Amino acid sequence: MTGTPVQAPTGAWTTGTLVEIDRTDRLVRLRLDVADRVDHLPGQHYVLRLRADDDYTASRSYSVASDPADSLLELMVECLPGGEVSGFLHDEAREGDVFEVRGPIGGWFTWTGDVPIVCVGGGTGVVPFVAMLRHARRIGAERLIRVCAVGRTRAELPYADELLAAGAFVALTRENLDGRVSAPPYLDELEPLVAGAERAYVCGSVGFASYATRLLGEVGVRADSIRVEQFGATA
Template identity: 50%
Template sequence: MATDPQRAAIWRDASVVDVRHHGDLAVILRLKVPERVVHRPGQHYVVRLRAEDGYTASRSYSTVSAPSDDLVELYVEKVPDGEVSGYLSEIVEPGDELEVRGPIGRWFAWDGRTPALGIGGGSGVAPLVSMLRHATEIGRPELLSLAVSAWTAEHLPYREELEEFGALVALSRQKGGSRLDAAVIGAIADPGATAFVCGSARFTLAMESHLLSAGQPSESIRVERFGPTGED
């Protein structure tokens, strides 16, 4: 019998159930994945596009949905001239099918049973929202602390959901806003928790440095980096 990792490695044709746009910044896709392997918060899916001539392009996107959700939710940030994000944000409609593979990743995955600190910048909040939803559904919100950053309120995905959960929100380019600086991170660092940091290279390097300076054990810090996004 195939194990979950073996099953997760199989490419499947997922049906697009819902398409919602986050302004001009991104698109939120909800997919029905046949014979879905239940993910852990923090894991991701690979979406592959295939042209008629056989050319393929693929990108990875974190799951936003809770493991209990029947559908897989992905937050796809629009990237200038992006092959995959452009198609997903401008062409895909409900009823379409997409090739997907996942869930993937064990390093940046929360078990939902131990304390966790999530720090995300811009679209890097996506896997943290999956953690938030899971913690809420299992009745253990006290296990998860969140701090998130974006340029403005409009640039922060899932802002209302994050605020309702009690996340610390820093808006660096909004009037009266703030940043996740060394003092802020020092106040929330928790040596007894696993720290999940997600965002651009610049953001994650700064957050990791702040955590280490605050005494967060290096072995407790897990980082996921990607390209430029709306945070600093």
């Protein structure tokens, strides 16, 4: 059963004030106080828009990492080479800055804790699954969600420590982790994660999404039960 999109909330353009910011070499975590905020569902995203003095604008969409009950909206942004928005957020953004934001957006990729699911995310594609894990922990539905997170290194994988603490299976492709040799997830590692799942979620780059969808099919997950959210042009 694929299910139908829930009646997800939708928010209009408003402003978000940057309350907290944390940076690493490649990532920046933003926590925003959103005016007239509409509570989101895990799996939804926001558009963040920058506006220059000459009224030139640039905007990008980012998945929400925070639980709906969090008083602040949390986004995790990867700084991409030449990224107009991500570069500014990583290098220039400061606490107190005010941004134009619109959200929450999207209904198909959401999860409310109603059915058992498996999630496969690559890189910043794990962000919506962090929101789902936080939501599951708050409502006592941890048994209904299993996560496979794939990254190059532990330092480059967003929320790596939180994912591991929550019981997610983490596969690193460029360094070993706790005795596991660096490699993408193997079929026998994914099989126990999909057992009993009624729905699967995949999030990552175009290349990763194609790979993960194929992998899920190889372990017996029906194509009509897989929901995919992808970004970027390449793997």
